Amino acid sequence: MGHRLAVRVQPGGSADRIEGRGTDDAGRVFLKVRVRAQPEDGAANAAVQLTVAKALGVAKSAVQVVTGGKTRLKGLEIEGPPDLAGVIEGWLADERSAD
Template sequence: MKVVPGASRSEMSGWLGDMLKIRVPAPPENGKANAAVEALLAEKLGVPRSAVTIIAGKVAQRKVVEIQGLSLSEVMGKLKLGDKRA
């Protein structure tokens, strides 16, 4: 996924190729944007915040996230993103 910190609001902007683009208002300092991304994903997926972890790219815009308790197809279904990839 690609994260854009410092946005006006939290949102899932859609697809950039095979990457999900997420915007969060938190600044990219002291892990604030990462925490905002994890919280947004947990909320949208209906899982506890502790089930969502950024496992790669903590200091980069491109990140890899692990979501415990859900398969990829369940995540795609809950986010209603299906095949809307560009």
């Protein structure tokens, strides 16, 4: 089953990690991902795919950048079991709504 995820990438970071949710000026929600790789020759895209795959416990090949290949805001397609949807929704949940 395929899952979609919007991410905003910060290349050139000190570590590869997921930093939580963010929103843009239009109110769209995305996952913030920091990677060490620079945005050259697809290195940052590959690092994003690997970072998200590791966090979800899926193969690197299960995560593909499908939109925004040359921009910081990207769309990912993730192949995996239906329960991944709950993990992704948890990443994007508004912490304030848990009160």
